[in-house]
Amino acid sequence: MQSQYDVVILGGGCSGLSLAVRLAELGPRCPQTLILEQRAAYTNDRTWCFWDDGATRHLPLIQHRWPTMTVQSNVGQATIDCGKTPYQLIPAEAFYQDSVERLTVCPSTTLQLGAQLTGEPSRAGHYWRIETTDGSCLASSVIDTRPSGPPIQGAATLWQSFSGQEIECDTAVFDPNTINLMDFSTADPFRILFTYVLPVSTHRALVEVTQFGPEPLTGPSLAHDLSDAISRRVRGASYRTLRAEEGILPMGLQSVRKPTEPNYIKVGLTAGAARPCTGYAFQRIQRWADSCAKRLGEGHPAIGHPADPLLLRAMDHLFLSVLRAHPEKAPDIFLSLFANTQSDRMIRFLSGRGRLADYWNVIGALPILPFLQQVPQALWWQESWR
Numbered sequence: 001m002q003s004q005y006d007v008v009i010l011g012g013g014c015s016g017l018s019l020a021v022r023l024a025e026l027g028p029r030c031p032q033t034l035i036l037e038q039r040a041a042y043t044n045d046r047t048w049c050f051w052d053d054g055a056t057r058h059l060p061l062i063q064h065r066w067p068t069m070t071v072q073s074n075v076g077q078a079t080i081d082c083g084k085t086p087y088q089l090i091p092a093e094a095f096y097q098d099s100v101e102r103l104t105v106c107p108s109t110t111l112q113l114g115a116q117l118t119g120e121p122s123r124a125g126h127y128w129r130i131e132t133t134d135g136s137c138l139a140s141s142v143i144d145t146r147p148s149g150p151p152i153q154g155a156a157t158l159w160q161s162f163s164g165q166e167i168e169c170d171t172a173v174f175d176p177n178t179i180n181l182m183d184f185s186t187a188d189p190f191r192i193l194f195t196y197v198l199p200v201s202t203h204r205a206l207v208e209v210t211q212f213g214p215e216p217l218t219g220p221s222l223a224h225d226l227s228d229a230i231s232r233r234v235r236g237a238s239y240r241t242l243r244a245e246e247g248i249l250p251m252g253l254q255s256v257r258k259p260t261e262p263n264y265i266k267v268g269l270t271a272g273a274a275r276p277c278t279g280y281a282f283q284r285i286q287r288w289a290d291s292c293a294k295r296l297g298e299g300h301p302a303i304g305h306p307a308d309p310l311l312l313r314a315m316d317h318l319f320l321s322v323l324r325a326h327p328e329k330a331p332d333i334f335l336s337l338f339a340n341t342q343s344d345r346m347i348r349f350l351s352g353r354g355r356l357a358d359y360w361n362v363i364g365a366l367p368i369l370p371f372l373q374q375v376p377q378a379l380w381w382q383e384s385w386r
C-alpha cells in the first residue's frame with residue numbers, strides 16, 4: 001500500500017466503484033485514489049433496475065429492457081406503458097467486472113479487495129489516517145460508503161425487506177415484455193407484502209417478495225412467502241433456482257448522517273442515496289458520482305448526496321406515514337397511483353426526477369382521505385425525529 005492518497009474510498013460497492021470509475025475517467029486530472037473493499041471477490045449478489053432516463057452510461061451492461069409493467073391487487077390491474085423510458089436491468093456482476101477493468105488500467109486508482117480496517121479513520125494534521133490489516137495510509141479526503149449500521153426498527157419510517165430467486169422453468173411461463181412491478185394478490189391487512197417479477201425470457205425470471213414494514217426482515221423470514229410466490233408464478237412447471245438475492249433498504253431514514261468533519265463525506269444507501277418512497281438508489285448514486293468526481297477533478301472538496309426538494313420530501317414523508325399507519329390500504333393506494341397517473345410523470349416521480357406538474361399529477365391520483373387524516377400525525381412524527 002502506498003503511504004499517501006488524495007482520496008480514499010471506503011467500500012467498493014455501487015457508490016464506491018461508481019465514483020472511482022468517474023475519477024479514473026479524468027485521466028491526468030485523476031486524484032491518487034485508493035478504494036478499500038472488504039469483500040475478497042465480487043459475486044452476482046444483486047440486480048439493479050431503473051427506468052431509462054436517456055442518460056445512462058451503462059448501455060453495454062444492460063441485460064434486459066421492458067416496455068410494459070403491471071401493478072395488480074385483488075380488485076384490479078393497472079398496465080403501464082413505459083416504452084419511452086423502459087425499465088432496465090443491470091446484473092451486479094457485469095457492473096463490478098466493468099468497474100474493475102476500468103480501474104485496473106488507470107495508473108491513479110488502486111482497488112484493494114479483502115481490505116480490513118482495524119479502526120475508524122482518525123485525524124492526522126490535515127490528513128486522515130486509515131489503518132488496515134495490510135498497513136496504514138494517509139488521505140487528504142475520505143469518501144465513506146459503508147452502511148452506518150445494521151438496519152434497526154425506528155431508524156427508518158419503513159424498511160423494504162425483500163428476498164428473491166432467479167429461476168429457470170422447463171416450459172414457457174413468463175412474458176419477457178412485461179414486468180410485474182407489484183402484485184398484491186395475496187395481500188394481508190396487517191402487512192404490506194407484494195411480489196415483483198422480472199422475466200428475462202419466457203422460461204427465466206427473478207421472482208421476489210417484498211415487505212414494507214417498520215421492522216427490517218431477513219431473507220429466512222420471507223422464505224415461506226417466496227416459495228408461495230414462486231409456486232403461483234410457475235403454475236406447476238418444474239424449475240431450478242439459478243441464484244438468490246435479498247436486501248433491506250431504508251424508506252425514509254430518520255437521520256441522514258451529515259458530514260461533521262472536513263474532507264470526510266458519508267454517502268451510499270444509509271446516507272441519502274435511496275429515494276425514500278421507493279428505495280431505488282442506483283441512478284441517484286450515478287448522478288452523485290458524476291457531480292462528486294467533477295468537483296474533485298476541479299480541485300474542490302467532495303460532496304455528499306444532495307437533499308431532495310422540500311415538496312418531494314414532504315410528499316415522501318406523508319406517503320410513507322400513510323403506508324405505515326394503514327398497511328391494509330396499500331394495495332388500493334398503489335393501484336390507484338399507477339392507474340391514474342400518466343406513465344411518464346409517474347416514472348419521473350419514482351426516479352426522483354419529478355417536476356412540479358408531475359407531483360400534482362401524483363397527488364391527484366391518490367385517495368385523498370387517508371392522506372388528509374395522516375397529516376397531523378406525519379407532522380408530529382417528523383418533529384419527534386429531532
Ligand SMILES: Cc1cc2nc3c(=O)[nH]c(=O)nc-3n(C[C@H](O)[C@H](O)[C@H](O)COP(=O)(O)OP(=O)(O)OC[C@H]3O[C@@H](n4cnc5c(N)ncnc54)[C@H](O)[C@@H]3O)c2cc1C
Pocket residue numbers: 010011012013014015016036037038039045046047048049050115116117145146147245246247248249267268269270273279280281282283285
Ligand atoms: C439485492 C439488492 C437489490 C437492489 N436492487 C436495486 C434496484 O433494482 N434498483 C435500485 O435503484 N436500487 C437497488 N438496490 C439498492 C441500492 O442500489 C444498492 O443497495 C446499492 O448497492 C447501494 O450502493 P452503496 O454503495 O450504498 O452500497 P453497496 O453497493 O452495498 O456498497 C457498500 C460497500 O461497502 C463495503 N463495506 C462495508 N463495510 C466495509 C468495511 N468495513 N470496509 C471496507 N468495505 C466495506 C461492502 O462490502 C460493499 O461493497 C438494491 C439493493 C440490494 C441489496
